[in-house]
Structure formats: structure tokens, C-alpha cells
Amino acid sequence: MKATIYDVAKEAGVSIATVSKVLNGKGKISVETREAILAIMDRLDYQPSVIASALTGKRTFTLGLLVPDISNPFFSEIARAIEDQGEQLGYSVMMCSTDNKDEKVERYIALLQQKKVDGIIIATGIDNKEILEQLLSKGIPVVLLARDMPLVAVNTVVVDDYVGGCLAASHLLELGHRRIGIIGEREKVRSSRERVRGFRQTMEEYGAAFVPEHLKHCDYKVEDGKIKALELLQADEPPTAIFACNDMLAVGTLQAARELGKKVPEDLSIVSFDNTILAAVTDPPLTTVAQPMEHMGKLVVNLIVEELQGTAPVKQRTVLRPELITRESTAAIVS
Amino acid sequence: MKATIYDVAKEAGVSIATVSKVLNGKGKISVETREAILAIMDRLDYQPSVIASALTGKRTFTLGLLVPDISNPFFSEIARAIEDQGEQLGYSVMMCSTDNKDEKVERYIALLQQKKVDGIIIATGIDNKEILEQLLSKGIPVVLLARDMPLVAVNTVVVDDYVGGCLAASHLLELGHRRIGIIGEREKVRSSRERVRGFRQTMEEYGAAFVPEHLKHCDYKVEDGKIKALELLQADEPPTAIFACNDMLAVGTLQAARELGKKVPEDLSIVSFDNTILAAVTDPPLTTVAQPMEHMGKLVVNLIVEELQGTAPVKQRTVLRPELITRESTAAIVS
DNA sequence: CTGAAAGCGCTAACAT
DNA sequence: ATGTTAGCGCTTTCAG
Numbered sequence: 001m002k003a004t005i006y007d008v009a010k011e012a013g014v015s016i017a018t019v020s021k022v023l024n025g026k027g028k029i030s031v032e033t034r035e036a037i038l039a040i041m042d043r044l045d046y047q048p049s050v051i052a053s054a055l056t057g058k059r060t061f062t063l064g065l066l067v068p069d070i071s072n073p074f075f076s077e078i079a080r081a082i083e084d085q086g087e088q089l090g091y092s093v094m095m096c097s098t099d100n101k102d103e104k105v106e107r108y109i110a111l112l113q114q115k116k117v118d119g120i121i122i123a124t125g126i127d128n129k130e131i132l133e134q135l136l137s138k139g140i141p142v143v144l145l146a147r148d149m150p151l152v153a154v155n156t157v158v159v160d161d162y163v164g165g166c167l168a169a170s171h172l173l174e175l176g177h178r179r180i181g182i183i184g185e186r187e188k189v190r191s192s193r194e195r196v197r198g199f200r201q202t203m204e205e206y207g208a209a210f211v212p213e214h215l216k217h218c219d220y221k222v223e224d225g226k227i228k229a230l231e232l233l234q235a236d237e238p239p240t241a242i243f244a245c246n247d248m249l250a251v252g253t254l255q256a257a258r259e260l261g262k263k264v265p266e267d268l269s270i271v272s273f274d275n276t277i278l279a280a281v282t283d284p285p286l287t288t289v290a291q292p293m294e295h296m297g298k299l300v301v302n303l304i305v306e307e308l309q310g311t312a313p314v315k316q317r318t319v320l321r322p323e324l325i326t327r328e329s330t331a332a333i334v335s
Numbered sequence: 336m337k338a339t340i341y342d343v344a345k346e347a348g349v350s351i352a353t354v355s356k357v358l359n360g361k362g363k364i365s366v367e368t369r370e371a372i373l374a375i376m377d378r379l380d381y382q383p384s385v386i387a388s389a390l391t392g393k394r395t396f397t398l399g400l401l402v403p404d405i406s407n408p409f410f411s412e413i414a415r416a417i418e419d420q421g422e423q424l425g426y427s428v429m430m431c432s433t434d435n436k437d438e439k440v441e442r443y444i445a446l447l448q449q450k451k452v453d454g455i456i457i458a459t460g461i462d463n464k465e466i467l468e469q470l471l472s473k474g475i476p477v478v479l480l481a482r483d484m485p486l487v488a489v490n491t492v493v494v495d496d497y498v499g500g501c502l503a504a505s506h507l508l509e510l511g512h513r514r515i516g517i518i519g520e521r522e523k524v525r526s527s528r529e530r531v532r533g534f535r536q537t538m539e540e541y542g543a544a545f546v547p548e549h550l551k552h553c554d555y556k557v558e559d560g561k562i563k564a565l566e567l568l569q570a571d572e573p574p575t576a577i578f579a580c581n582d583m584l585a586v587g588t589l590q591a592a593r594e595l596g597k598k599v600p601e602d603l604s605i606v607s608f609d610n611t612i613l614a615a616v617t618d619p620p621l622t623t624v625a626q627p628m629e630h631m632g633k634l635v636v637n638l639i640v641e642e643l644q645g646t647a648p649v650k651q652r653t654v655l656r657p658e659l660i661t662r663e664s665t666a667a668i669v670s
Numbered sequence: 671c672t673g674a675a676a677g678c679g680c681t682a683a684c685a686t
Numbered sequence: 687a688t689g690t691t692a693g694c695g696c697t698t699t700c701a702g
Contacts, residue, residue, distance in 0.1 A: 049449065283589065
């Protein structure tokens, strides 16, 4: 069997309390006994049980991560960043793909609580605000990532979607585009709404007319984007540029353009959002508004760990600035 | 505070043993008390502590998943499949990205043991076989996924890489290609070696000469593939087709071709392996040897859970058949 | 059918 | 500087 604290204590001829103390670097222990105990620990290949320690009220050193879908590149890239920072600080992360279904969110949250995770990172949409509030009321550290609910008092890390939208728009407008299509996620997705809002706002500032028919909403997958892009491009006066609210939708747009024999960027410019691996891999590579995913992951872990150490100050909302990455899917309009 | 088993016992006027029994459906409990207890449980919103239960020797209902990099689409897609099947069976999964470094593998394995996970799914390469053997000797259920070490007695789920290589080769050969380049991962990666072996074997059968200079090895990323593809394509007699051992390398190959002004598939055919989202998203979409990722994930979870229930028979090695998906990156050679 | 009690491995007062 | 002891929340004999 695995060695326990008792084995170490017996072997060292001391009490378990002493062993526990050297384990946690607490209390005063003479150098000799400490050394001796340490030696025995690794001779016995002793690994303290996180479970037992957690039962006495200590941490489990485990974080829960809720995302819509871990196989979506945006979230898997974020997950990697979170995992890395977690590992630095001694935390493991449990992944939970919710498919944006409240029902799954609830199931996972309940599960995570039973497993006594130290904190939960929520990067998935939640329709019912109460789920979140109830969770918060239990005092479990929670941080929202890439999704926010301004009315709820919770730590949040987001990118400035509005500014991102503006960035995308001014790029296109500077290139001379005026008839621009927009493909966003479903209306209820706040971040998408904000991106669109920034985009439209900027269009207005440039005096570009906003045509309601040029704004489409759909789910977040490639296929959805393709369908909407086809609609846009087959209209009477098709747009000369399209802003897709994420990389997947942009890929769909690219496919639609290809299907219609339109060249990108000659016949159609495309700007997307996120800058996942997808944006770098398409042909042409996509001009996109990049989210600093690595930084976001790091930040979110730090925040949650601070919160559970009690060193956390008041709730905060960190808004990161996105950045436009110019690649080859956009070009000046020729008229 | 959260309700404990004591709270519900007191509330129901019974002992905690009774509550425990209804919780686990063990022993004989009268219908009335069971009902009463159940009612109280949910009135108190009682959630049994997995931690406490684990301490008494029960399962933690948590699985560890070791992959090289969760942000690599192949692994994130597999992870999703594993997560889903795990959820079906009541298991959570902790993700661990190892970057294929033994040192990280060891750290993560130690951590997972301290957290008393019920089983570990290993989908990452391990150089030092002893790490695996040591783990197995502790009696922790382990399953290898997409990586195998035939000499070690461990449950394994893999795709038939050799056959996959054959499939890729015959497709290209049937299209008339004879000068074919191959880009594989580093030599030590078994699955890549097997794919190449199958590929070469089939070439021989078709009487296509194998040119040593046409075989390149590198890391698994897009950029690596691009570099090797450039070398291949800039040679005196460049190949008319390239087999890339995974989708990322194929993407790199696609980029190299574009950079050199070669059209795919007119000037160069490309076949890849995996069939991740990347293969569907490039232009042209890639002909690729698909791994049944969903099925693999399901299988691997079932295997490990069977093992932990003791219902597991002898160790087994499941070899799944890959399937060629023909898309637009390959075409008959015109001479 | 139900309960009392002994642990699981560890932490944290409180003594010594 | 080190040891004693009482839990943490649950499972599991073993009695009743």
C-alpha cells in the first residue's frame, strides 16, 4: 500500500503531528528531525493525500473550467493558458464542456462543488443569471472569462469587444469599404452584440449607411457562418466586405466566397475575431481582431487564486485591449 | 454551511448509517424511511462530499488525461469525446498538457496520484518506459490512447497507423503519382513511423521507387511542416504529391506550396492524417486519413471504467481502422 | 430494518 | 521542540 503519514512517523520515531509540521513548514522543528523526516519521506516515496488534507478544510488545488466546447480552438487555446498558469501555482484543472446549455452548466457546477474544487472559471454563457448568483452566494471563488454579466458582482476578465468591433470596422472603412456585411452570434451572446455595436458605431462615424439586411445572426460554427455568408453574398447588392464575429464564422464565410467563385480579398474582404489557429491556417490567412488568450488565462488563474487566499481585494473587472492583426483577407476596394 | 450527512440524519431522526445506506442503495431500508430521507436530502440541498467518500476508499470519479497539448485540435477533439463519455458515466476529467516532456509527465502523474484519480488516460508520448511501468505496478488503471508501447502490458486504443499509411499511399498511387514526398514526425514517434512504413510498403507494391531524400522528419507543428515542405518542393525533381503525417504538417505543406506559387491539387497533391477541423477548413480542404476520434474517446473511457470496476478482462489492445476521406487536395496527375 | 462505532489520512489547537 | 487528541464527512462491519 501507499505510505501514509503514520508510516513516516513510525519510521522516524516521531508523532504524526511532527511529520505534518515539516510537511507544511509550520511550527518549530529542529533541523535534525526535519532532515531525518524528509529523508524518510522520500525513501518511502511518501505522497501526502490531497484528499485527506482537503477533508480537514484545506484546499483541493483543483479548479473547474466551464467552456462551451473544449474542442473549439478558441477555448482549447484558452484552456491551455489556464492549465499552464495553474500548473505554475500547483493547481489542476477539470474541464467541463457545456454546449452553452444551462442544464449542463448546473450539472457541472454541482459536480464541481461535490468535488470541492477551490474555484470555478466560467467561460461559457449562462442564460439564467440565478445559477451564477446562487453559486456566488456559496462563497466559492468564481471568475468570469470572456463572458460578462456586468450586473453581477463577480470578478471578470474580458476583452474589450466594443473596441474590437471598432478596430475591425475602421480597418475596413479605411480600405474604402462601405457596403459591409456582419455575421454575429445569436443575439443573446453579449460579446458578439458588443462587437457588432462597436462595428456599427464606427460605420456611422465614417458615414457608412447601415443596412439592416446586412446584419445576420446565427450559431457559432463554420457551417452556420457559411449559410449566412451565402445569404449576404447572393443578395442584389452584395457587400464588398464581411465582418465575422469569430474565426469559425469567418472560415464559413471564406467557404461561401469560394463556392460563389469570389476571390478573397479581391472580390470580398473578410475580418474576423479571436485569432485562433484557424485564422492563421486559412487561405488567405485572416485579418482578425486578436484576443490575448495567453494573458487572459494567466490573469484569470491569478485572480481566482488570490481570491481564495483571501488576499483578493474588491471584485474587479479587467478589460483587455484587443489588437488588429492584419493578414491577407482584406484589401482596399477598387472602384 | 453545507449540509452534511449528520444534518440529514438528525433532521430525519435516524442514524448517519441509515442515511449512508439510502445514499448508496445498500442494505435494507423500509420504503417509508427511505422516502423520508430522500425528501429531507433535497429539502436541505444535500450534496454528498466526494472527498469524504473517497477517503474511505471509494472512487473519486475523476480521470486524468495526459496529452501533449490540449490546444492542438487533434487532442482537444479527443478530449471532448472523452469528457462526454466520462460525463455519461459520472466522471470528471483533469487535463494535463505535457509538451511531450517526460519531466512534465512525471510531475502530472504524481499529482494525479495525490489527488487519487481513479484512472489515467495517456495520450502523450513517453520516452522512458519505466515511468509507465512504475505507474502500472501501483495498480492504477491506465489506458494508452493513440500511442502505444506493445511491450508493456497495458490497455491500449489506437488507430491502425500502418493501414492508414497504406490507404494514403494507394490513393495517391492510383491517381498516378510516383514521386511522392513524406513528412513525418520525429523518428521516435511510433505512430508516425508506422504511417510512413505503411506508406512506403504500398509504394513498393506499386513499383514506385522510394527516394530517401523525399522523406523528412520534424516536430509536429505547422511551421515545421512548412519548412520541410519547402525543402521538398525546392529540390531538383520535386515530388508531385506529399503525404503529411498529421493535419498540422499538411497545413504547413499547403502554405509552402502557396509560397512557391504551386497550385493544390493541380501542381501538388496533399494527403494528411487525423481529420481534425483543420483538414476541413483549409483551401482546398484536405484529403485525409480520418481517425475515429469520437469512438476512440468513448472506448477509452469505457475501458478504464471497466478496469476500475474489476469487470475488466485481460489487457487488451484495440486497433481501430482509419478511413480515407477524399476532399480536394488530391487529383490525378497529368502527364 | 436500523444504529453504534471504528476508521480513512491529515490538520490544528492545546499540552507537555 | 514535539506529542495528544479531536475532528473533517463518509462507509462499513457488527450488533441489536
